[in-house]
Amino acid sequence: MKRERLLLLFLVLACFTFYPKTVSAVEQNAGNKASSQVSIRFLKDNTPIKNGKFPDTLGNFLGDLGVGDGKRLPQTGEILTIVGIALGFLLILAAGGIIIYRYILGGRTMKLWKSMLVTTVVLGGLVSPTLALADNTAGDKEENKDATSYGTVELKAGEEEEGKPTNPGGEEGGGTGNTGRLALVFVSPLDFGTFQLTGKQEIIKAKNTAPNIEVRDIRGTAKGWTVSVSMSDFVQQEDNKVTLKGAELYLPMGEATSPDKLTNGKPTPIEVKSVEKDPQLVFVANDKEGAGIWLNEFGKDKIELKIPQDALVGNYKAELNWTIATTPTGTEEETKGE
Missing domain, CATH: 1.20.58 (Methane Monooxygenase Hydroxylase; Chain G, domain 1)
Structure with missing residues (x-):
């Protein structure tokens, strides 16, 4: 027991x-x-190893346990x-x-x-x-965790310098020279060329190849804006008392484009059937729209002028006033084009 x-x-x-x-x-x-x-091997003497080879005793089980010539440190x-x-x-x-x-x-x-x-x-x-x-x-599994890093950048509103238009289609003479973070920087002058009277009402098309207006919004707020247009009478250059009564200018609903071909935040072009003396909306960007550079491209042969049958011969000229505003009633910048 x-x-x-x-x-x-x-x-x-x-x-x-x-x-x-x-x-x-x-x-x-x-x-x-x-x-x-990191591993290191210790030999029993300090003789350099030749030809990059180690003794046969290195790396065996006894060496791992710290026994023999091939012993290693724990x-x-x-x-x-x-x-x-x-x-x-x-x-x-x-x-x-x-x-x-x-x-x-x-x-x-x-x-x-x-x-x-x-x-x-x-x-x-x-x-x-x-x-x-x-x-x-x-x-071990608990220590293998994902890592997180960050990238930062600070963006400020653009400089209030003169806006340089992109000038698509090679239109000339439309630079406005306007400055500011919200500005109308380009408006194509409209040219209807020369027309012979027929004794009837006629509709003629503008000779421009790529008529457009261009807006620059570098405020960095995307709060939206509006562009409106008004027009004076067509006045005869030889006699400023003579006007082209009954003339009507038609602006089609153009296409909103940007230099970077953006599809988000597009402003909305608006058709103007007859430009009047009172401002009419032609280009509108709602909230979250219109940031950056946007153009309203009217298109070739789309802008029209109606000539009355009783028109008198002469050179006529009208003044178009283009207004860009942060709200429909609050003017931010005004541009005059012909």
Whole structure:
């Protein structure tokens, strides 16, 4: 009976001595948010290695354990952990084998408390290394987290200098010279050329190849704007008392375009059937529209002038007033075109 108790006591002491501790990967690698490995080999003398070859003893199992000519320095304590776990397994298996042989194969029966003690020790020894490895794996996964970085930029409103028109289609003489963050920078002068009277009402088309108006909005607010147009009478240049009564100027609904071919934030062109002395909307950008540079391109052969049947010969000229405003009633900038 004494031998049995001594055997059990030895088994318990052995398990407590070599019992693998459950250590999390975070505790083993505390402070290492990112890690890398550097290895170095130490030889038994300082003789330089020739031809870039290492002795055959390097890299074997004994060298990893720090034994022999090829021994290496321990890295982070992994070797001691492996050795401890291995010895613990061997002792537990040996003690378990003895117990099985003596009490099961030998035909003896253990008491209940002895059976529970032995079962607890054996199972605890088998499960603990597994928990340690699983805990290390979980710690590694926890450290592999995504990273976030930022890019910043500060944008300010543009300079209130003279706007340079893009001048699509090569239209000439339409630069307004207007300055400001919201400005009408180009308006095509309209040329209807020379026409012979027929004694009937006639409609003639403008000779322009690409008539357009151009708006620049560099306020950086995208609060919208409006462009309206009005027209004076056509006055004879030879005698300013003679006007072209009944003349009507038609502006079609053009196409809103931008130098960068934008599709978002487009202003809306509006058709003007007859330009009057009172302002009429011709180009509108609502809130969140019209930021940057936008053109209202009327198109070739689309602008028309109605000539009354009783018109008198002479050179006639009318003045078109183009007004850009932040609201339909609040004028921001005014441009006159012909």
